[in-house]
Amino acid sequence: MDFTLDAYAARTCAVKTQHLFTPGLTPGPVDESLQDSFHGGIDHVAHVAELLLAGHHDIVDLRETPRGEAESACADAMDAGVAVIMGGELQPDPAGHRRGRVNVLVRAENANTSGPAAYRPVLVKPRRIMERRVSGRENVWEVPYSPLHDLAHEPGRVAENRALRRHENDFIQVAHLYRLLETHGRVAPGARVAGIIGTDEVPGVEGPVVTWVDLDEPFLKTFSRSEPTGRKSRSPLERHDHEHAFRVQVAKNALGGGEPLVEPVRIRECDWCPWWRTCEPILGPNDLSARIDTAPLDVREIRTLRAMGIRTIDDLAGTDLESLLPKYLPEVTHRSQADSRLRNAARRARMLRDGIELERTTEGPIPIDRADLEIDFDLETYDDRAYLWGFLVHDRRSGERPYYKAFTSWTPMDDAAELALASEALEWLRDISTTARTRVYHYSSYETRHVGQLVGSGGTPHLDWVLPWVHEHFVDLYTSVKNNFFGCHGLGLKVVAQLGADFHWRDAEPDGLKSLQWYEEAVGAETAAERAAAQRRLLEYNEDDVRATHHLRAWLDASA
Ligand code: SF4
Incomplete structure (x- = not known):
């Protein structure tokens, strides 16, 4: 059969290849707004x-x-x-x-x-x-x-x-x-x-x-069925050859009018795929891959479940996992923690079926390390560079309302510029905390990891104090949340602060992806007014993030 596949075919969903070579199927238009992301x-x-x-x-x-x-x-x-x-x-x-x-x-x-x-x-x-x-x-x-x-x-x-x-x-x-x-x-x-x-x-x-x-x-x-570990390391050429050969087989089968070799599985790529209107009705409204959006099972995991007759959230919610796991696990050895991934997916399937978004998994008070000076902290990054360090400072001894403080850079950054901004923010943080017992609260390990990467690779002797200081003063609130709650749609700050602490952002749909677009405007929009508006929006977004952790702490602290 006379056909060729381009360099994208082997790296993308095989169902695309199948649709492309199935006589009578045509792709839908690509959403222009999604093309912005390119x-x-x-x-x-x-x-x-x-x-x-x-x-x-x-x-x-x-x-x-x-x-x-x-x-x-x-x-x-x-x-x-x-x-x-x-x-x-x-x-x-x-x-x-x-x-x-x-x-x-x-x-x-x-x-x-x-x-x-x-x-x-x-x-x-x-x-x-x-x-x-x-x-x-x-x-x-x-x-x-x-x-x-x-x-x-x-x-x-x-x-x-x-x-x-x-x-x-x-x-x-x-x-x-x-x-x-x-x-x-x-x-x-x-x-x-x-x-x-x-x-x-x-x-x-x-x-x-x-x-x-x-x-x-x-x-x-x-994944490797023949390896004792169930996994094998392969080279880029081996990976390409395998994926390409499979898509050639899929294309030949489709051109020859055979039964489909692959079924759609909802993955991130579907968000911008022109075949979504063909795949969506095939999946149906309760397909596992379409409904579970947090820690989603991957293509191999979903196909393994389908082969065992489990396709929808109702199927998985009603399955006896202890009977299923001995047959399931040998097929998904490419995944570490495949057991807990399936258990969590089953729990989410039950929550989706029953309309529950956030569940407490423990009882009793949730201890939070409090201090005289409490500072909520959030970093904004673009392309893994921190351009905004935002803090909400609450001096509990003074009785005054918390105030917001930010350190920003609105020009494209290199290593030196990022480090200079980090030095300014971290030295300010150390200086205001010299007279009071201080705790700095953040949500997830991203902040501490990023600080560690910035100052931990050597060449910054003036910041040698930072890592021990962070170790002593920083408190990751996500750990407290993770140890006490389970979220149907994850335990991101936006989810937990809104559902649990009833905090609401000024932006109707707060979203980290949007903040990336705002940053591009803040740095590169044509007019000064457009740039200033985007910068203001980012500062408000960051301020709301640190106010959210402030509310979240109060809510956790009041839990019984
Ligand atoms: S919509 Fe999703 S499943 Fe369907 S072809 Fe595109 S990427 Fe594959």
């Missing part, structure tokens, strides 16, 4: 393209070239050995059922100089590809990279104290493009490597970098 990606690709065009003479830009023309132009550019090709469409591989367009092709150092030029595929993604990881005596954490002005892959050029984030889908996508190049004899001998240009910063390097990924390194954990 704008960060479009901006990042444009920014990287500008830098590449400015930094290279031997470069071809095919981003705006229509697909057919881009294919022949890309082949011509590769034949000519152009060093950098942007937006090139690779010639399809009908036998392997692959096609694909590449953000950037980088000419590789070619051992066989008489043969055709070899290339490495590079994706551009609007997220960090590396994470901070401090090397110790036993583990050395480093990731190979190249600055954009010098794209050669040199294994010795590494970002220290960094590890790859597990963006499995990106690795599968770039492995697809590598396979396509390989089919056309366009890859370099030796290590099989591809790149991703994310938003990472490497000390001493200006602008984004290419993070290089070893496509043969088995670092992606998957």
Whole structure:
């Protein structure tokens, strides 16, 4: 059968492939408002393209070239050995059922100089590809990279104290493009490597970098029936080959009019998928994957339950778990804590069936560590950078009303700017607490983890006092909530403060995702008035968050 799949197919839901090749089915329109969420990606690709065009003479830009023309132009550019090709469409591989367009092709150092030029595929993604990881005596954490002005892959050029984030889908996508190049004899001998240009910063390097990924390194954990542990680590190429082969099978079956090989499962991707109007009626209103939105069971877990006759919240709510688990658990060994995940899902199914949102799991008072000076604290971050440190200060000795204090930065931040803002906020916090017994309340471990990452990676001797101080003074209210409540829709601050403490935000639908859009406006809107309005909105949002933890504490403290 004559068809090809693009580089996205293997990384996305297999039901999409099935629908696409099922005669008579057509996708719905994509919601324009959802496309806004991709704008960060479009901006990042444009920014990287500008830098590449400015930094290279031997470069071809095919981003705006229509697909057919881009294919022949890309082949011509590769034949000519152009060093950098942007937006090139690779010639399809009908036998392997692959096609694909590449953000950037980088000419590789070619051992066989008489043969055709070899290339490495590079994706551009609007997220960090590396994470901070401090090397110790036993583990050395480093990731190979190249600055954009010098794209050669040199294994010795590494970002220290960094590890790859597990963006499995990106690795599968770039492995697809590598396979396509390989089919056309366009890859370099030796290590099989591809790149991703994310938003990472490497000390001493200006602008984004290419993070290089070893496509043969088995670092992606998957289910394995044959392994004693039930799990096996596989490489990006192995993961891609498996997922691609399955979708080829799905497409062939659909084209041949066979019974569907895959059924829809509600996942995050459904939010922006043009096939949702086809899948929603298939799922029905009480499907487990459609109704349980907190700690949702994954695709394999849902399919395992369906194979056992459990499809809806009523089915799961009425199931005897002790009989089910011995058959269920061997099929979901890819998940740690699969047992408790299923128990929690069953509890949520019962709550959904019975219309209950928040349950107390204990009895008696809930002790909260009180102090003379009580400070509620919340961080706002964008792309994992803290740009707003908000505090609600309540000096209980004075009898005065609590007041709000914020430290902000409304310009795009680098490592140094983030650290400078953190220093200002943390030193203020220490200074106001010198004369009183103080506790700083926050909700979830995110705040302490972020502070730990900022000051724990060395190079900030003036902040050496911070971690012991945090350890002594900070109180995570989420721990108290988690130890005493179970939430049908989780135990996020928005849920518990509204349902339990009856606190309400000024914004009708407070939402962390919206705050990301507001931040983009606060920093980058065209007019000063628009920027000021977005900044005000973020400050109100943050102030309401810390007032919410203040109310939550009072409510917990009054519990009996
Ligand atoms: S709506 Fe969801 S289940 Fe259906 S094809 Fe799209 S991603 Fe897959």
